[in-house]
Amino acid sequence: MQFKLDILAFGAHPDDVELSASGTILKHISQGKTVGIVDLTQGEMGSRGTIETRYEEAKNAAKILGVNYRHNLKMEDGFLENTKENLLKIVQQIRLLKPEIVLANAIEDRHPDHAKGSKLVSEACFLAGLVKVETTYNGIKQEAHRPKNVYHYIQDRYIKPDFVIDVTDFYTQKMHSILAYKTQFFNPEQNGPKTPISGQDFLDFLTGRMSEMGRVIGVSYAEGFSVERTPGVESLFELK
Numbered sequence: 001m002q003f004k005l006d007i008l009a010f011g012a013h014p015d016d017v018e019l020s021a022s023g024t025i026l027k028h029i030s031q032g033k034t035v036g037i038v039d040l041t042q043g044e045m046g047s048r049g050t051i052e053t054r055y056e057e058a059k060n061a062a063k064i065l066g067v068n069y070r071h072n073l074k075m076e077d078g079f080l081e082n083t084k085e086n087l088l089k090i091v092q093q094i095r096l097l098k099p100e101i102v103l104a105n106a107i108e109d110r111h112p113d114h115a116k117g118s119k120l121v122s123e124a125c126f127l128a129g130l131v132k133v134e135t136t137y138n139g140i141k142q143e144a145h146r147p148k149n150v151y152h153y154i155q156d157r158y159i160k161p162d163f164v165i166d167v168t169d170f171y172t173q174k175m176h177s178i179l180a181y182k183t184q185f186f187n188p189e190q191n192g193p194k195t196p197i198s199g200q201d202f203l204d205f206l207t208g209r210m211s212e213m214g215r216v217i218g219v220s221y222a223e224g225f226s227v228e229r230t231p232g233v234e235s236l237f238e239l240k
Helices: 016-030 051-065 084-097 112-127 168-179 200-215
Strands: 007-011 035-041 069-075 101-104 149-153 163-166 222-227
Touching: 007 016, 007 084, 007 112, 016 035, 016 051, 016 101, 016 149, 016 163, 016 168, 016 222, 035 051, 035 084, 035 112, 051 069, 051 168, 069 084, 084 112, 101 112, 112 149, 163 200, 168 200, 200 222
Parallel strands: 007 035, 007 101, 035 069, 101 149
Antiparallel strands: 149 222, 163 222
């Protein structure tokens, strides 16, 4: 397999991308962009659900979003580490899919895997552009490729965004992609221990966060991102 994506979104766990960046993904897909998701871990340390249910839920969420690709790197949930092996797994995916833009976890957050995943992906994006870092796929040597930009979505803890994207038209579909994870989020038909994300209050929080991000640009809902380098625009009038 060899094809090029416009955007590749990484998440430390299945559902990270849906929770914080799926509105942005849906918007760009509607504009004809190709998008993929790579989950670093299987979410096996979660208090609810199993590896099997997480895979099924991730598959269903991907269908709702309409992404072109989804893959799991099977790193260790809860013990995500910045190792050469893990970095090269990410480099391989970047070189395989050749995205222009990479979306990554929040630079800091409640779950330690989020910040670790953020750092892993950022470093891998740099390493993927070094010709002397060698990787193969199906026995074939891969060419170096470095994405043009890496943007970090905002998760549980508030981080002041460097920019926000209007996702008002995609709010409902975003929530459907989140609720595809039936074992993880509010679902009266599911039993399991109560967690910080399993109640209706968490879904209300997500809506409130998107509303907060949207308010600053005069729209109903938005998603926020932080940047690694200062972005540029062609005109002052392109800014809302």
